[in-house]
Amino acid sequence: MKKICVMFRSAPHGTSKGREALDFALLSATFEQEVSLIFVDEGVLHLLKDQQSELIGGKDYLATLKALPFYDIDSVYACKQSLADFGLSHSLLSIPVEILNDETISAHLTSVDEVLVF
Amino acid sequence: MSKFIIQVNGPAYGTSASHSALRFTQAALSSGHEIHCVFFYQDGVYNTTDFNLPASDEFDIVAAWKQLALEHQVSLVNCVSAALRRGIVSEQESKENGLPHWNVGSSFVMGGLGELVTGIEAADRLMCF
DSSP, X not given: XXXXXXXXXXXXXXXXXXXXXXXXXXXXXXXXOEEEEEEOGGGGGGGBSSOOGGGXXXXXXXXXXXXXXXXXXXXXXXXXXXXXXXXXXXXXXXXXXXXXXXHHHHHHHHHSSEEEEO | OOEEEEEEOSOSSSSSHHHHHHHXXXXXXXXXXXXXXXXXXXXXXXXXXXXXXXXXXSOOHHHHHHHHHHHHTOOEEEEHHHHHTTTOOOHHHHHHTTOSOOOBOTTEEEEOHHHHHHHHHHSSEEEEO
């Protein structure tokens, strides 16, 4: 078992990075790795609720974020500064996340075995 | 000595990700390190098509990966779901789905994301490009 942190840095929909990051995270969890997710930079836009991916020909993978507890992925973090940069307050987010500042993000990244950035 | 697993997320052409991954893998091998496998994910699957035809004065990255696999017995694994949604199709999937062509060369094997995860578990360090 390894501690794997999946970092979402890219906005949803414009590329498939977020979708393939989530695929990897869920698969890792089913293989009984200790998985954490962290949303930073444009990646925090994944957390905005009521998005309709189908309207731009996408797959609604964001709905899957709600299933994270069923995969035992309980460590879900968002960057405080990035949320502020995009004007995202807690009430606009689709899932519960723990909001971290730069120092705690750094500490988390050093505490895991591998970080995959998407 | 360490055991690495290499993840390639960039395409064969258009970014330097694949080339950097290749150079790292070559350097690791020549320094005596072990490579668990090279796993092609996201746009990295574009490295595995036999239909790349760069001009003769350009570096042929697909050929270089094949050469590396042959020389060092390194397993080159393609993420099957990432590949199929990008039109990167092996002979087996082509036949199963009644397609007229396939493009994945025999140097590459199709595998699931599970192979990436078990590889990460087995390796000392994951390197992503």
